[in-house]
Structure formats: C-alpha cells, structure tokens
Amino acid sequence: MTRNEFKSLIEKKEPILLDGASGTEFQKLGMPIGVCPEKWVLENADAVTMVQRKYVEAGSNIIYAPTFGANRFKLGDYGLEDKVVEMNLALVQVTQNATKGEALVAGNLSPTGEQIYPLGDRVLEEFIDVYKEQVKALVQGGVDLFVIETMMSLQEARAALIAVKESCDLPVMVSMTYDESGVTLYGTDPLTALITLQNLGADAVGINCSTGPEKMIPIVEKIKPHAKVPIFIKPNAGLPKMIDGTAVYDMKSDTFASYCKELIGVGANIIGGCCGTTPEYIKELKDELAGLKTILPNTKQGSCISSERKTVVIDLDNETRIVGERINPTGKKQLQAELREGSLDEVTRFALEQIEMGATILDVNVGMNGIDEKEMMVRVIQHLSRLVDVPLCIDSSHIDVIEAALRVYPGRALVNSISLEEVKIKELLPIVAKYGAMFVLLPLSDKGLPKNIEEKKEIIQTVLEKAKAFNYQREDIVVDGLVTTVATNALAAKETLEVIRFCKEDLEMPTIVGLSNISFGLPNRSYLNSAFLTMAIASGLTMAIANPSSELLMMAMHSSDVLQNKDPGSMRYIRKSSEQQEEQ
Amino acid sequence: MTRNEFKSLIEKKEPILLDGASGTEFQKLGMPIGVCPEKWVLENADAVTMVQRKYVEAGSNIIYAPTFGANRFKLGDYGLEDKVVEMNLALVQVTQNATKGEALVAGNLSPTGEQIYPLGDRVLEEFIDVYKEQVKALVQGGVDLFVIETMMSLQEARAALIAVKESCDLPVMVSMTYDESGVTLYGTDPLTALITLQNLGADAVGINCSTGPEKMIPIVEKIKPHAKVPIFIKPNAGLPKMIDGTAVYDMKSDTFASYCKELIGVGANIIGGCCGTTPEYIKELKDELAGLKTILPNTKQGSCISSERKTVVIDLDNETRIVGERINPTGKKQLQAELREGSLDEVTRFALEQIEMGATILDVNVGMNGIDEKEMMVRVIQHLSRLVDVPLCIDSSHIDVIEAALRVYPGRALVNSISLEEVKIKELLPIVAKYGAMFVLLPLSDKGLPKNIEEKKEIIQTVLEKAKAFNYQREDIVVDGLVTTVATNALAAKETLEVIRFCKEDLEMPTIVGLSNISFGLPNRSYLNSAFLTMAIASGLTMAIANPSSELLMMAMHSSDVLQNKDPGSMRYIRKSSEQQEEQ
Ligand SMILES: [Zn+2]
Ligand SMILES: [Zn+2]
C-alpha cells in the first residue's frame, strides 16, 4: 500500500477499523506469563491465525501482525537476537493467513525495553538500527503498512519512525501510550507527540492502550485542531481492575462502542481496541459506527514546535515568544572556556536563567574555534532535552551540524536559518524538511543583503516557493525581519516593521527579529531595543531573539501583549508584575 | 477697503509698494528732537502732505497716515491726551490730501510707550481701550486700512490688533521691529510673531525698521513656509551710523532696491522703506520690481502654537511633543493648598521641572473648589508667560475661563478641548476661533463616549465640518485619541491606535493622547504607559499629555522618535542619553 493510497482511504471519511487486543486474547488461549510472546505465537500459529481471522470477520480493516516485541533488543532477553528476520517473516505469515487479502497487514514495531542515552547507555543510532533490521524483514514479509505502538518514549518512537522512513515508502502509523495523568512515562503529552511525529513523517498518529475510550475523548478534542494526519485510537476496554493478580477489563462492548462513536465525533479517523477487547467489541463497533463519517485531518497544524515534553504554539494573535539568545559563545569568554573544557555548567545556567526570566524557546549555537561543533551541538541538545522542557532553536552556519542536531533532537525543532543562498536551498532545505522542522527564513541571497524592501519581499516569496516543494506551508516558516541598526540607516526600523506587517497581514506568517541589532552603535541600547520590540509587536511580530534578563525588555513585551490584546485578562502581565514585586 | 478687496489685491501677485520713511523726512523738514511729532505734523501739514505726495508719485500704493504716536498714552506725554480723536481726524486728512484717492491711506498704530502688566502696572485691557479710541477716530477719518507698526511687544501688538478687530472690518497689517539678534526687545522672534498675529486676524504680517533689507532676506525665507497672510517688509536704508549724534542711514537706493528684489523673490508681498529711505528709494524700488511676481501666501501654515517668545511646530513627521500634565490640582493636595493661598510656587516648580525633563508644551488647568478659576487662570498664564517660553495648553471645562485665558495669553494657544457637545460647538468654538487658537478635538458628544470606532471617526469628521465654518483647517486641530483602560476593554489600545492611524494617514491631522488612562487599574503602570506611547508614535501620534518626570516614558519617546525616523541623526536621543549619564 502506498502512502497516497492510505491517504485516499482516509479521505473516504469512513471510520477505518483496527483489530482488538492480541495479548489478552493470547493469554486466554493459554500463553503463560514470562515467555517470549513472539515465540509462543509461532508455536501456536493456527490458534493465533484463528483469533485474527475473527477480527477480519468482525470488520477490522487493518490487522496488526504479532511482531510487537520482535526486535533484536527484546528478543535478546530470550536469547533470540539472531532470529529477528526469520521470526518476523514467520509472524507476518501468521497474520496473512488470517486476512487472506481481506484486510491490511500492519508490521508492528513496539518498545525495545531499553532506554536511550543519556537515560541509558545506548545512543539513538543503535535504536534506529535495531528497528531497521525488523522493518526490513517486515517489508520482505510483505506487510502493507507499519504501526509503531504502545510507545512511551517519544525519542524511541522517533527512532522507529526514522527506521521505517529510511527503509521503505510504506505508510506508518504511530501511537503512544499515556498514563491517567495524560502524559507518557517520559512526560510527553499527546499534542507534543502529534506535532513531533506528524512532522517527522508519520501518516497517522494515535493513542493506544492507556485507558478506556471515554478518557480519550477530551484528548482527541484537544489535539484535533493541530492534526494534519488521521488520528487513530485503540483504547482498552476500560481501566484494568486487578483480580487475583490478573488485569481484568470490564467495560462492556456496547459501552465501549458508544464511546468510540463519540471519539469519531470529535475527530478520530481510525479506531480499534486494545487490552480486554475481543472480536465481539470490533463487531459491536462496526455496527455502532455504520454510516458515520469521520472528520478529515486539517490542512494546517498551526506554527508549532516541540521539545520531548512540551509544545509551543507560535500564534499570530497570541503570546509573543522570546527566544533566549544567550547560549551562544560569540563574545562570551567564560562560556567559550567551559565549552573547550567540555563543561556544560554555563550552558545549564544560561538555560535555566533564561527560562526563569520568560524565554519560552532557547536558541542553541555552539559555533566557536577549538571545539568540534557537531559533537558539542549533539551533546548540548541531549543535555538540554533532559534539563528543560522548552523547545530549542538549532542555530548553526554548518549544514552537517544542523543535520546531526535535528536527528538527535527529540521534538520538532526550529532551525535558524535558511536564506535564498544556493547552498542553503540545495543542501540544507532538504535536510530540514526530512526532519520536518520549522525554520527561520532569512531574507538574503547570494547577492547579500536585499537593497530595498521590495527585494526583501521577493526573496521571502521565492524561498517560500522553494520550500513548498518540500511540503512546507507558510505556517511552518518564521520570517526573520533582518534587523540592521538605525545608527547607519534611519529607515532600518520602519523597513523591518513593514516586513513584519507584510508577513502578518498579507502572508499570515510568523516573524522573528534579532532585537539588539537595531541599536548597534547608539547609547542606552536597552531603551531602543524595548521600544523596537513594542513597535514590532504592534506590527504583528510573533517572536524575538533576545536576552530575557533585561527587565525593561520583558516588561515591554508583556505590556505590548496586553495592549495588543494578546494577553487575555492581562494574566501574564499581572503575574510578571507580581514576580517583580517579590524580587524587590 | 474690505478685507476681501485687500486679499484680491495681493492675489494679483504684483508687489505692493508702501511709502518710505516719515520720521527722518520730517527731521529733514526741520522737526526738532523732543517735540510731539503728531503736533508738529499738524503744524506743518502742507510740507508733510508734499512729502507724502512724492511717495504717491514715486509709486507707493499705500501711504501711512502720520498717526504713529497719536494714542492717549503717548499724547499724554505732551498733555494732549484729550486730543486723540481730533488729532487723528486731522492727521488722516493730511495724508488724504496727499493721496488724492490715488493710493490707500493706512491708519498707523504704534507702541504706546507703556509696558503691559506684569512688566508695567497697566493691564492688557487698558491698552486695548487706548487703541480702540484711536482706531475709532481713524475709521471716522476714513482710513482704508490699518497698519500696526514698529511693535516690540507682541502682547502690545495683540492689544492693537484686538482693538482694530473689535472696532471695524478693515484690513490690518502688523509689523514688528527686531534687533540685530533677530528678536524683539521682549524676545519675540519673527516666526512667533507671524503665527500669533496671523491667527489673531492680521491680514498681513511684517517687519519694519529693524535693519537694512539684506538682513531680512533669511528671515523672510524662514517664515514664508508658515505664512498664510502676505508678508510685508519696510526696512531701513541700512544700519544707522551715529554721526555727530544723528543716525545716518547710508545704503544707496539702488543697493536697497536690489535687496528688496531679493526679498520679493523669497516671499515678501508688500514692500516699502523705513528710516533713511526717501521718495527716491521708492521710485528706484518701483523700477527694480517692475514686472516681478510675488509668491502668494500659503493655504496652510502647519500646526503651530506659540508663546510670546517661541513657536512649537507640531509636525506629523517630526519630534513627538510631550505636553506636561502636572499643572492641574486634581489629586494634588499641596498644589491645591497653595493655589487657595494665592501662591504660585508649586506652579513655578512644576513648570520648570517639566521643561527640564523634556516637556515642550505645558498644560494649564486650575479647576478646583474654593478659588475663582477664571482669575487664577489669568494669573497663572501671566506668570508662566514671563517665567518660561514654552507654549501653553489652556485646559478648563468652563467657557468663560478659556475666554479670559485666550484674551490674555500672548501667543497662539492650544485649547483643551472641544467636543461635539452642543455647548462646546455653539459657545466655545466661536470664542476659540476669535483668538485663532488651535484646539484639541475630543471625540465625544452629548450622547457620551462613542460606542465604537466608526462613531468616533464620525464625531471627528462632524466637529471638523463645524470648525471649517470658522476657517479652521485640519492642521489647526489636534484629535484626542480618547484613551480608556485596557483593564476593562481589551481592545482599548488597539482602538485608540486606529484613531491615531486614521487621523495621521487618512486625515493628515495631529493627534494627542492622555497616556496614563490606558493602564488604569493595572500594576506597574509606567511600563504599560511607555509601551503604549511607543505604539502610538509608530501609529503616527504627534503629542502626548504626560508627566515627563518618568525617565522610562521619556526614553521610550526618544527611542520611538529614533526608530520612526523622527530624530535625524538620533541627535535628541543621544543628547538625552548623555544628560542621563551626567545625572548618574
Ligand atoms: Zn493495551
Ligand atoms: Zn547533563
């Protein structure tokens, strides 16, 4: 099945049915606790085929092959690490025997049971390789598509997704498992998973296991506005109750189906069951959803970036975002010395301080002499991704550094920056697009700085066209206002304000400025920077790269948001004001 | 001659010729030093008529009647205070005998020799009465128009002008005499005289005596762009040299005429000679100017207000103006107590401090219980007009208070404010128009605050129409943005910014806001006020009523002016920054 065929299937607006539980059904068939499930399946292939056949007959359009733990790490727990290819091929066959071509077969990738560096010892690349081995076998076995499911680590989900994307062109669905507090074991929330995964190339993003269907309704409602891909839901038959040491799922099939109907109503496109559900549940579901139409994915997701644990929406009409500029060794002697010695203490301090002062995104630039920038960038990103939960802006003039950073960054990054220079368009843009990152569009070309505002606007439009070929939309690109100092060009501020207005009003694109450039060469710069930020916000600015430790600047930003009706009830302004009071 | 006939005469674009010197000619005829010139003229009427006849024959279109000192105060020096009417009638006859209807006869009003309160004991009203007595006699004698000349006190010139305007409808020309430094004895500069007098109803404004014609060229160049009335010039034949105790003017008539030609080239419409010139000079002038066309007065003067010694141009594309708000007893216990006791110490302190901090206009409001507001307003205006040289904004809710203030204010005031309320349009507008003051248009009506921005715009347009009937133009009116707090209306700032943009871009009108209203009810107000000022300046604001002692606010203003290219070379910003440094 091609990705386009998958898309066409969704566009029919008929709810697509997945299968129900495997694990709990296998236990009913007698699978003991503690065995390797994949080995047991192969030893009980006919019985498993029969269960899966019942799902097909109940109406499932997609059956998950029982390859859940069939990766080298997991099989290694049972001394089966050398059987990956062989087992996956055989496991696919079990399902294909059940579907007889009447339902699609999804190769199932699931957690490896290992933790990724820096939590564990193994680096991301090892996980990608492990998944790739399984993916290749499943492709060879003839699966129609992939499902990555029951993921708790967003980074591990990324590893599996990258493995699929780099191995084949089959559609791939990814679902995460959330606990009752609404986040994964590693702290990822559903919106953050959606943003990260749909931009990395997932064809559907979903939730499986976790809870009963009723708890998923508000989650789907919340993430649907940002979903550019179908949402799929595979809930348990309610929350488990432990009876005699066994998890019992006691939501009846009619109740289950009725909640699932509501899930379709709020935006789920694909639906099935997880633990505790049976072919009866899928049959009930099919009847309940008959004739129902699904809500198609959106064409836009909003300007969203994410860390592993948080999404920041860069809203044209909402909160102005400060991108903390301090993690950048240029002109910072102590930071340079520490980085040379391999210490990240100053990076830690800058990160925490900037967030404390109000930065909601951190720019990361480690370009300096005497260090391996790529290695350091990867280290800093790994470090900051654990330390803080704000999204990062990856800032480098070297394409290989940005590529390495994007690969290891566990969310949807912002990349700073892509201009109309040939090397950026030809080499950097495809890489940034591969990882689905947002990027800062710097309106200059190989000819240098644009001579006037018309040329600036032309460059913006041209880069936009080039990026559209990589499926970028306006909302995915932040235009840099390209600030120069008023000390040498009296019209510098007015020209940048016009670019901001043009992007906001005519293109509906977010904008960013490097504030401090405006006042270069003049005294008392913080006053000029603050006034410029205020004017820029009034012209429609969405983000500023700045040092948030200037109270003058931050109060100007908060005041401007109040005045531009970007801070409902002046809540952020009042909170910031009272924080200030406490400090005094 | 009607004022319209005078205007038509100017519109022919032919240079209008005045006469030459009287005094120095009479001295040649034997008039001794120390006598009453008017008495001497009447005793030597035939000789004087003959001199004036020569001017007519040389080409003068207007002959000044020899009524220079024929006012009660001046004649009083010779015990002739009861002969005012009789002498003026006779003196006009002397000139009429010379002109024989071939030239116009101008009744001549000149300094009384007395100083006006608070410099002297006599109040303005006495001077108006003295001039009125002379004006009525001259009208009875049949003068064609009036000239008020050789004035050194702008306030005395105003007294004479008010006297003419309140006595007849004849055209009236007013010229001041400047010393070599370019200001009058009382410190008035030519632009300030022009702005004050043309708005008070002068039909031509000029310079006489003072210096030779060459020094007047740059002055005419400078004031011409603001002149809505013809400019007239009556220079001496060079600077006097004292020879044997007598002033000798030695610029030759051809040199004189050649400079006068240049004066026509830079914008003079009416020209003649003062001390040292003779009928020969006028003859030479007539030949030199033959065929030359004058530059007509402008239809616009710019948004200018003045004190007695300074003009402030409220330029849409230049320096933002801070109107100091502190001279207002509302909420100020000490100021209230002092005003009740009749002390102006606090007023003095507020005035000086606000100017020191950057206010270029001062709002004056003395409305409070327990004092006679009208009396206090007149006192404060008299006091401040001597103390400081910034123009004043007359701020009262009582029409009689504003009227008394405008009469005594020695420049072109700004009045705060006129709304669409019936009492303001019917009663206040005609008074404000009589004194030619600029006014603040407050966009509210008898129905109260406008419900939305469209209603606000409608009120602005309606008041504008009403004001046009009184010869007001857009440039003469400053629209108040009518600021309310964002605490109760989240769109308050955006709506006011739109009014400012509308006035600047669509109407090309100056705007003013009372800054502090925006933040009422919120903490940390100075940040909000400063950010709002910055946004307002970016939207086109020209003035703000504020307390300039807030450094945050003033630096926001100076920064905004730099960013909006309203501070060429960042000169004011850099100066303000270095002042700050010095204070620290
Ligand atoms: Zn489950
Ligand atoms: Zn670390």
Ligand SMILES: [Zn+2]
């Ligand atoms: Zn003279």
